[in-house]
Amino acid sequence: MNLQGALLCRSSAFALTCAAVAALSPAFAQDNPSADQSPAQSSAAASDADIVVTGSRVGRKGYDAPTPVNVVGEERLKQLAIDNVADALNQIPSFRPINTPASTFFRVSGNIGARTLDLRGLGATRTLTLVDGRRFVPSADDGTVDINGVPSMLIQRTEVVTGGASAAYGANAVSGVVNLILDTKLNGIKANASYGISQRGDASSLFVGAAGGTDFAGGRGHIVAAVEYAREGGIGPCEERSWCTRYTNYVPNPGYNTTTRTSTNGLPATLVLQGTSFVYNENGILVGARKPNGAGGTITLGQQVLNTGATSLPNALRGRQFDSNGNLVPYQFGNYLSGILQQLDDPTQPYALGLSPLPLMVPTKHVSGTVHADYELTDSITASVEFMYSKVTGGPTARSAPLDAGVAIDINNPFVSDATRASVLAADPAITHLIINSSSWALGSLSKATSKVDTYRGAFALKGQLTDNWDWDAYYTYGQVKSWVGADNNRLAEWNSALDVVSAPAGLPGITAGTPICRTTIANPTNGCIPINLFGFGNISQAAIDRYIVPEWQTREFKQHAAAVNLRGSPFSTWAGEVKVALGGEWRRDTAEGDVDPNTRAGKFIAANGSVLPFTKTSVVEGYLEVAVPLLKDSALGRSLDVDGAIRQTHYDPFGDATTWKLGAVYSPIEDITFRVTRSRDIRAPSARESSPNATTIQLPLPDPFVGGTTSQFVVTGGNPGLNLEKGDTFTAGVVLRPSFIRNLNISIDYYDIKVKGAIDSLTGTAIANACKQKNLLCNLIQFNPNGSINTVFSNFQNLSKLHAEGIELVSDYQVPALGGNLNFQINGNYVIDLSTIDATGVKTQLDNWTGNAGSVTNIQGVPRWKLDGVITYSRPTWSMTFHGRYIPRALLDPTKIGPEQAGYDINDPNSISENHISARFYLDMTGTLKVxxxxxxxGTVNNVFDKDQPQELRLIGNPLHFDPIGRFFKIGVRTRW
Structure with missing residues (x-):
């Protein structure tokens, strides 16, 4: 059997069906192991020793695990010409690709362009990532591991446990475990090189890697090493793709009366329109006026005064923008003007201001290397050492150009022309301020950020045999991550003061009377404030740019010490076979710390990207016991029945104690069918960001439902060292089919149900106050004054929410000889019954059947109802062709709204929307390989053969979690091994 067959036998489709490999076609018969061997054993010199599969600590053959184990082998990466194992994993339907270069383009964070893994859509923090069964140092505040930091050249396979596994591996294995297994027995040298580019000339990729291994010391030792370099060019702003320049977005229906909840124009409350824009312009758009003490009110776009003239704003001022000289000139408004949104825009707007020039896919590059050596100290004890280093660079990414909404410009501002001032006062002498919306897009994007993450990891391990039935291992690992993110352009809060410009009065020292100055300079002539002219393209002075738009940075350092010892063996046998036992203990200490630039530390930015992370330490000591007991073997009641149980006791400092457990069974009534079931209790430990003592207290005027009106309240936000462990309950049940009447067909279907209690979340102070008043909930998060009013609200991280993931996973494989070669079919599928969150106030957010986006580039979470991924490979001795298809079905644009095709649609409903579905998509990739x-x-590879765009109903930047942002993509490469 070839390596592909061996690895596929370890997938959840094959986890319990390796005996069926004996019936493989004659084309594979020469490599076929006996029915009693696991595929991993056969591919490793057909050893009779049991192996340890992910999700269990006892020695097993690969087909008897009660928890589904899906394997993505090296062969899949070759077939699809994938350079990074994370990209291969994120194609599997059970993953939600929440962090990739295509989905993190909008995030100015400590690890731009990271690749993390998110099983079941429960969040990457609830998916445990291991390397050779050992924890890996986190690379971000949320405790996640960037897969870029592990060289794909040396990854032999990845075992994915799609169910809770905290009893086996400890905290954070709530939704599952991803175990990256290195090829530490590699002999010889292999090398890969590839280059790819999109049909549009961007999204380039370059990969070069090599790995090698050899024996030393007469065969007592073995050493392997690998190094690789990868660079991805990314994609530029929205305008680089036609599907994005449709500028599809929500626009509130201007004909919908929110008070009476009725539509006056026959349209629903929310319109999904193409060609939308925000009402901003470099010249400054006049959106309202203000009179003394607010007399007459501030006129806003929401009242549509700019088009209709239905308010007190003088007719002469409606529909105007400023030119570069501060004169009022016409502004061309679009259709359906509502708030700051409209359809179409003034020709002077260069693009969708507020959106561009964000990159659609962030550039990344990484270099990584690994050295691993084993040495037999004695005939029964082997020592190993390992060192791994990686450097990952992400970016640049960016925020949009500066936006200033509702800026009050004094009528006597010297940048307002005399002609404009005269016309305004002639229309209404009581006007004191003009209200404008402005986008200073001549300055380019804000926060042009790049991150650099260096990861160091070393390991020392011993393993040995005590007796024929007992073996042991022990290890110590140390990991360290140093990250830096720098953003070139961010606005200081002084920018807002510099917008309030007046003419200098006589008598200010060193300032000529009549010179434009900041109003604050009158009281403090030496404050250095440089006035900003928002009118006209490029009229902001270089001196003002240099003063108010400055760099910022953030650093992080994560360290992890871990040590463990494990013992496993068989103390005795029953009538059905050996009872297997595994027990062990683990100690681990994680620390995190980070700093920021002085301006961020002092709170001087309008919107800072970085944050201080005070020193945070988490220590854990835990021990576990796992027992596997066979109860049936070739009996009248069935071919086999095995029961497996595990328990782990954990003590976290500072999060307390927890007991996790697992109970599972595998039953085969006949050879053709196997049933499996598992129930487990799992936990997640708070991350450094969540448990940080970095809580901030600010005083705000907020509604107070206990005394009525608005009161001044202290609001605590940020970290919370007093958090508890999250608790999860997982149930899985499945069936594996290997019908003897259809040779080489293997199918597994597994049901999963994961419930998480005490999920860490935060709520606004207002939401907490209302929940306490109306539902008698969360009152423990409020401190009251003696008169009953609110004094303090704790809006920092708390164990507040509930999460639920329920669904069915399918994995299948079929191999058959055909046309002088071999055909291999693989299908992975996932059907989501429910994916939802319930916050502490009882509000439920449904995330399933949702492939739309929320319109905000920082909030894309949903998953389709179901998803299919299939691979067909036809191979001959000298060449092969692989076809890879994935299907995303039609789903909702927004689960909180009701569209015309849904039950209960009513245009008078405030949740009504003109379109509420996202079209389906099928993507086809093709790869051909020629063996010289x-x-x-x-x-050579062609991805997205049919050049399918993202669906036109998607808002703004689309949804890169599920839909391809690149388009047709070409790659060529070479592989060598000797």
Whole structure:
């Protein structure tokens, strides 16, 4: 059997069906192991020793695990010409690709362009990532691991446990475990090189990698090493793709009366329109006026005064913008003007201001290397050492150009022309301020950020045999991550003061009377404030730019010490076989700390990207016991029945104690069918960001439902060292089919149900106050004054929410000889019954059947109802062709709204919307490989063969979690091995 067959036998489709491999076609018969061997054993010199599969600590053959184990092998990466194992994993329907270069383009964070893994859509923090069964140092505040930091060249396979596994591996294995297994027995040298580019000339990719291994010391030792370099060019702003320049967005229906909840124009409350824009312009758009003490009110776009003239704003001022000289000139408004949104825009707006020039896919590059050596100290004890280093660079990414909404410009501002001032006062002498919306897009994007993450990891391990039935292992690992993120352009809060410009009065020292100055300079002539002219393209002085738009930075350092010892063996046998036992203990200490630039530390930015992370330490000591007991073997009641149980006791400092457990069973009534079931209790430990003592208290005027009106309240936000462990309950049940009448067909179907209690979340102070008043909930998060009013609200992280993931996973494989070669079919599917969150106030957010986006580039979370991924490979001795297809079905644009095709649609409903579905998409990739000789092959790939755009109903930047943002993409490469 070839390596692909061996690895596929370890997938959840094959986890319990390796005996069926004995019936493989004659084309594979020469490599076929006996029915009693696991595929991993056969591919490793057919050893009779049991192996340890992910999700269990006892020695097993790969087919008897009660928890589904899906394997993505090296062969899949080759077939699809994938360079990064995370990209291969994120194609599997059970993953939600929440952090990739295509989905993190909008995030100015400590790890731009990271690749993390999110099983079941429960969040990457609830998916435990291991390397050779050992924890890996986190690379971000949320405790997640960036897969870029592990060289794909040396990854032999990835075992994915799609169910809770905290009893086996400890905290954070709530939705599952991803175990990256290195090829530490590699002999010889292999090398890969590839280059790719999109049909549109961007999204380039370059990969070069090599790995090698050899014996030393007469075969007592073995050493392997690998190094790789990868660079991805990314994609520029929205305008680089036609699907994005549709500028699809929500626009509130201007004909919908929110008071009476009725539509006056026959349209629903929310319109989904193409060609939308925000009402901003470099010149400054006049959106209202203000009179003394607010007399007459501030005229806003929401009242549509700019088009209709239905308010007290003088007719002469409606629909105007400023030119570069401060004169009022016409502004062309679009249709359906509502708030700051409209359809179409003035020709002077260069693009969707407020959106561009954000990159659609962030550039990344990484270099990584690993050295691993084993040495047999004695015939029964082997020592190993390992060192791994990676440097990952992400960016640049960016925020949009500066936006200033509702800026009050004094009528006597010297940048307002005399002609404009005269016309305004002639229309209404009581006007004191003009209200404008402005986008200073001549300045380019804000926060042009790049991150650099250096990861160091070392390991020392011993393993040995005590007796024929007992073996042991022990290890110590140390990992360290140093990250830096720098953003070139961010606005200081002084920018807002510099917008309030007046003419200098006589008598200010060193300032000529009549010179434009900041109003604050009158009281403090030496404050250095430089006035800003918002009128006209490029009229902000370079001196003002240099003063108010400055760099910022953030640093992080994460350290992890871990040590463990494990013992496993068989103390005795029953009538059905050996009872297997595994027990052990683990100690771990994680620390995190980070700093920021002085301006961020002092709170001087309008919107800072970085944050201080005070020193945070988490220590854990835990021990576990796992027992596997066979109860049936070739009996009248069935072919086999095995029961497996595990328990782990954990003590966290500072989060307290927890007991996690697992109970599972595997039953085969006949050889053709196997049933499996598992129930487990799992936990997640708070991350450094959540448990940080970095809580901030600010005083705000907020509604107070206990005394009525608005009161001054202290609001605590940020970290909370007093958090508890999250608790999860997982149930899985499945069936594995290997019908003897259809040779080489293997199918597994597994049901999963994961419930998380005490999920860490935060709520606004107002939401907490209302929940306490109306539902008698969360009152413990409020401190009251003696008169009954609110004094303090704790809006920092708390164990508040509930999460639920329920669904069915399908994995299947079929191999058959055909046309002188071999055909291999693989299908992965996932059907989501429910994916939802319930916050502490009882508000439920449904995330399933949702492939739309929320319109905000920082909030894309939903998953389709179901998803299919299939691979078909036809191989001959000298060449092969692989076809990879994935299907995303039609789903909702917004689960909180009701569209025309949904039950209960009513245009008078405030939740009504003109369109509430996202079209389906099918993507096809093709890869061809030509074997030149036994040690050299070339390959070529076309991804997205039909050049499918993202669905037109998606808002703004689309949804890169599920839909391809690149388009047709070409890659060529070579592989060699000798």
């Amino acid at each position: 000789n036994d040690s050299f092959e070339i390959f």
